[in-house]
Amino acid sequence: MHRFANPNQFLRIANPVLPWVAWLAALSIGTGLYLGLIQAPQDYQQGETVRIMYVHVPAAWMALFVYASMAIASATALIWRHPLGFLAAKASAPIGACFTVICLATGSLWGKPMWGTWWEWDARMTSVLILLFLYIGYMALVDAFDEPTRGQRAASILALVGAVNVPIIKFSVDWWNTLHQPASVVRLDGPAIHPSMLWPLLIMAVGFTAFYFAVLIVRLRSEIAAAKIRNIRIGQVHG
Amino acid sequence: MSASSPMRTPATRKRRRLYAVLAGLTMLGIAAALVLTAFQDNIVFFYSPSDLTEKELRPGQNIRLGGLVEEGSVKKAADGVTTEFVITDLSKTVPVRYGGLLPDLFREGQGVVSQGTLGPDGVFVASEVLAKHDEKYMPPEVADALKRSGQWKEPTK
Amino acid sequence: METLTEFFAMGGYAPYIWPAYILAAIILVTLLGLSLRDLRRNENTLKALRTERRGRTGDEVSS
Incomplete structure (x- = not known):
């Protein structure tokens, strides 16, 4: 971890990685779209609407994964004062928010024809909406203070506090009666999805994960540059 | 960094922050579990x-x-x-x-x-x-x- | 041709499936575009500040 704490050392590792994750993202999402939209069969109950799963489910996984990463990065920022931990969390927040919006919107578009409703206040949907508010709250808090370190600390604490929501989202469908069905892929007795539908789903998930890391590296580089700009300007004022 | 004041060394301060964060998260988890159990009836769809x-x-x-x-x-x-x-x-x-x-x-x-x-x-x-x-x-x-x-x-x- | 129209019709669920994919594409492409724009802007500013600073300290030395 300490090796990555220095921004310049991080850039030395991240910059060569960027083209690889970018290509991996493009290739997997392309393959996933072909498999999901053309190759994958209809569902025996849901017909063609099952194709919404290939964006909805990976987006939902990423919404949770990005938040978990953000909480861990915030913890390293709070405890060990890693400057990069905070920047990684700050760079992740908009990406996670985008995945959450995609998850909610595609879920709505899937729910209307199948369940008969765009939205219901069941435990799963409500907890994912809270996740979106946590992302938005984090982004608002980071820039809310004149003194950057205060905003950093407040936002990092919010990210950590909000982490309790992650297991709640995951297990909401098991703990309570919900309109949303229980987990299909990540469950104790193996996936309940036919391989012809599971593969496109997993490939899309790889693509979304690679996309996250590609955009994260771009945003982190941008944040590091912004931090250097701030330092130079402070130096000019005091010098 | 004098050895006579170990509480001031960066390592113990980091450890103290780590414990504070862990304790905070534990309390938060317990609080969340209690609230969710209390509202069990309202969360059921x-x-x-x-x-x-x-x-x-x-x-x-x-x-x-x-x-x-x-x-x-x-x-x-x-x-x-x-x-x-x-x-x-x-x-x-x-x-x-x-x-x-x-x-x-x-x-x-x-x-x-x-x-x-x-x-x-x-x-x-x-x-x-x-x-x-x-x-x-x-x-x-x-x-x-x-x-x-x-x-x-x-x-x- | 007929299979193509059939494909776009998505068994009658086209009004739900295509918006889902298009919306996801718009959101992800916009995020990528904005992130790249910010990066370019910050790196250009940083470069300008550094050359400016170098130029200024250079002047001080020469004068």
Whole structure:
């Protein structure tokens, strides 16, 4: 971890990685779209609407994964004062928010024809909406203070506090009666999805994960540059 | 960095912050668990027919009833709009009357959640019917093959 | 041709499936575009500040 704490050392590792994750993202999402939209069969109950799963489910996984990463990065920022931990969390927040919006919107578009409703206040949907508010709250808090370190600390604490929501989202469908069905892929007795539908789903998930890391590296580089700009300007004022 | 004041060294300050964060998260987790248990009844999206018999309902109280549509129970009324069917949780059943559009996934043997009131005659008058599906996804041919070979597992919930 | 129209019709669920994919594409492409724009802007500013600073300290030395 300490090796990555220095921004310049991080850039030395991240910059060569960027083209690889970018290509991996493009290739997997392309393959996933072909498999999901053309190759994958209809569902025996849901017909063609099952194709919404290939964006909805990976987006939902990423919404949770990005938040978990953000909480861990915030913890390293709070405890060990890693400057990069905070920047990684700050760079992740908009990406996670985008995945959450995609998850909610595609879920709505899937729910209307199948369940008969765009939205219901069941435990799963409500907890994912809270996740979106946590992302938005984090982004608002980071820039809310004149003194950057205060905003950093407040936002990092919010990210950590909000982490309790992650297991709640995951297990909401098991703990309570919900309109949303229980987990299909990540469950104790193996996936309940036919391989012809599971593969496109997993490939899309790889693509979304690679996309996250590609955009994260771009945003982190941008944040590091912004931090250097701030330092130079402070130096000019005091010098 | 003098050895006489160990509390001031960066390592102990970091460890103290680590413990503070861990303690904070533990408290938060316990608080969340307590709150969620306390509101258990409000978080539940629907009641099963068995829950309904145990629950004291005010007359005309709006609730959601969920379960499976019993096989062979769906009847279209003569007016062509009203649908009558039976919701079961495989131990208790409740007859339901509904006069609206049904979602595409509504069919016998499938899960549904209906919102409405329980009438004095024991018939649940629904104002909304939502379809619920299970976590299984497979192509139609696979489902047919499973049913033919007798390996099909009916939902138990 | 017929299979193509059939493909776009998505068994009658086109009004739900295509918006889901298009919306996801718009959101992800916008996020990527904005992130790249910010990066370019910050790196250009940083470069300008550094050459400016170098130029200024250079002047001080020469004068």
